[in-house]
Amino acid sequence: MNYLTLIMAIPLVGAALIATLPQTKSLLAKQMALGTTLIAAVATILMTVKFERANTDLQFVESYDWIKSFGIKYAVGVDGIALVLILMTALLTPIVVLAGWNESDNGRWSTKTFYILILVLQTMSFGVFAATDVFLFYVFFEAMLVPVYFLIGGYGSGERTAAAVKFLLYSLFGGLLMLASIIGLYVLSGEQGGHTFNIAALSQLEMSSTTQNFLFLGFFIAFAIKAPLFPFHTWLPDAAKSATPGTSVLLLGVLDKVGTFGMIRYCLALFPEATKTFTPAIITLSVISIVYGAFLAIGAKDIKRLIAYTSISHFGFITLGIFAMTTQGHSGATLYMFNHGFSTAALFLVAGWMISRRGSSTIADFGGLQRVTPVMAWSFFIAGMSSLALPGLSSFVSEFLVLVGTFTRYPVAAVIATFGIVLAALYVLIPVQRALHGPTTPGNENLADLNLREKLAIAPVIAVIVFLGFYPAPALNIINPAAAHVLSQIGFTDPVPTHGGK
Template identity: 55%
Template sequence: MSSVPWLTIMGLIPLVGSLVVAFAPGSALMAKRLALGFSLATLVVGIVAALQFQINSPKQFQLGEQASWIPQFGVSYSLGVDGIALVLILMSLVLTPICLIAAWNDVEEETAEAGGARNVKTYFALLLVLETFMVGVFAATDVFLFYAFFEAMLIPIYFLIGRFGGARRQYAAMKFLLFSLAGGLVMLVAVIALYLQGPGGSDGFLIERLTGLSMDPTTERLLFVGFFVAFAIKAPMVPFHTWLPDAATESTPATATLLVGVLDKVGTFGMIRFCLQLFPEASHWATPVVVVLAVVSVIYGALLAIGQTDMMRLISYTSVSHFGFIVLGIFAFTNVGSAGSTLYMVNHGFSTAALFLFAAMLVHRRGSKRIPDYGGWQSVTPALGGIFLIAAMSALALPGLSTFVSEFLVLVGTFPTRPAAAVIATSGIILAALYMLLMYKKIMTGPPPGDLIGERALARLTAEEQAQPEHARRSLVRDLSTREKLLATPLIAVILVLGFYPNLALNPINPAVDKSLSHVLTPAAGNAAAEGSSK
């Protein structure tokens, strides 16, 4: 056990910060600064904790903490991280302050008249609460504690969408909640049944005590399905994906970024942590169906993205396709494929954040999410056009950018055990180039539209600015502001650094992947994995 409860501290700082932001007197600007300060403090603690992590430790979990919570039911407050959880927590801690900076003017522009500073404080407090739950869900080493965090995340997201989202926010929030609660209910039944299969006792929900159980094959398969359905909804995989486009499109950009960039990773993280480790035989049994669903997600998500005219909805569907790649690599049961999938989770988080936040900058200036309303914006805002191009190239896995490495590893790792699936999924790369390049072409190239500033953006101008002729108003469209440069810089930097030096993330990931696969690999699969790793 760690002598310093680093993981608890990481969870407590934003939770305390949310209370301070919500209830402390002061202006809306002060609330924003406090929220950003607490998130940066959490990031510093996370970096310090990561420096204590030993890559080659024989233990599965490090930085461990354990205390009895509800001993009558076998529930413990037990935290710990392996390399997979560590990189996902660090990704969450980096993205949170970036999203807070991106959200600086969200509430004031949309709902200031309905509540002023109180709305701002509530909005930023909810984002900090969400950060606490993100740390907890990746760090939990007690199955029931994981479930508690898994469900608790729904609360801040529901209010962030339903209170601060777009015109259809209530519909999107309710749809998200119903899908998630349905998956969570199925998972709860499986969690209780799993405990009954285990040794029981005051710490009977610990992962280490539930690993390697001898279960009836039918029971193990039913428990696997209970966990997998919840994770497939969260991921989201086809056919459980339909809540995502509505939720992401109606959310504020910061909420959409954390929803797709971080929270959806809980689904694929859960597949590695629980499905593979706790139900190894059932994982092999389900693999043919899961691989088919993953390939369908890759192709179907890409095809749906091509047909979208709403840029936020398009970005949402690209994530359905990318999650198909991640699941494919997990169920390839090779070291290379699993390492690629974990790296893909991290890279997708930053790539998707860049797409959502940079697209939001365009929407703020133009006043529209519709792609046909754009054209020629590269000449109007060249710096914004440049970073948007980098984000688009990252989404289509251009060599030299971070997602290329992870996508390449997934396909290489899948080919030894599932060659047909790997070949078919490769077409997703071509489709990704199609939907990303078409979107960039329609938005950034050609002549600018005659009404460069749309109605919503026009409403934010002063009466004097609105009275100016159209050609004069174009000069009011400014390129990147200081705040926008501040949030764009770390995103672009991470995409480039992990593109040229992926071992920064792979070094802690690889040992954790080896330990996870040791529970699920049969001798034949192990030989295939070794063969795939040597190529």
């Protein structure tokens, strides 16, 4: 059993063991879930250490016949892009378990069910980033919807049922479009030598431009819904507001990355000519997402909706970097996915603690927290500055690479996207000023600061944000070779710089 199969098996084994516990053993279920996710994190770190950074081939490859009559295989492998996203998932999940120690207590179902869902979702997330068989990817892609649906609908708050149904319907619609494209690829492969779902073989198929365009759209719309990219984003604010903070971290920090990862792994690799055809439109949608998401965030009155709207803007940057078709843009987009996972985790976790103490998610109800809860306030401030892409924090490096990489090919889009940074200053600094500074709002005088468990949960998130802000080389050394390889495989090269107009 190689590393990829091992890290996918660990959460499933943990979920099975928790399922055997009596309903009354809530504390033991939490402890077992935390232990399981920590073991998976250690295994993933060991895999990362063994990863050969200069090797652009897929590593930790494993392939077995699954449904032989249809050419379907259990086939997994990772490059640098998939590896950093698997690592992000492995690191965030134990943090979510520790930070949301009491999130399951008021749910419709038992505590052990909550943690079973978390662990199953972790396995599905590992699988979707590791799959190299398109049908296997689709199975993981759709299966991960199930635990998220029950996490939102069973353990969320407010209009949780409506939010869960909306999330599921949007995702299933996109999945059906992608399934139609997968079937189309399967039929084409049978006409050109033999039925297969292997991504390397499918990338060599000959297709007319019309066929390639239609198949591309099936994949892209599914990924744009998942990402989410304007105008497919409307499910996100409701889901983020209704879900528990930990579920929101997994939803925006991990699940949504499947969309932008899928654009790289499938849209670009399988349909290079269609990619060139649709790139101007996608660049336009990305820029709209950046600006539109920022304006929505500026007007948000609910803190969880605010964070969701900022993510719409951030995913606009990620998609912009992907379709800029430059090595800097691709490296920046992948690093952005990793960094966004941690900055969003910090925002949602601290916001969740603020909401649980105050009993309200309205930004106006928080005021003067700097005086009352200094550790919580500073944690929220650092998370906000990371979302703002302040120099010295991790998001700055990735956003800078995206903008520089985009400017070399699409200068107008890069200039407009840069305006999003100005808007980010507004949607971050205004709520920070209202929630942390100024006079203490009545009702906040006796709020408790972070306890030891919460400090232990938020400390590694802040550490990653600061460390990669000053020294992003460890992540970029893994990402850069894979990003350059993706572009070379689909026939793109970086624009040649001009000097003095010569």
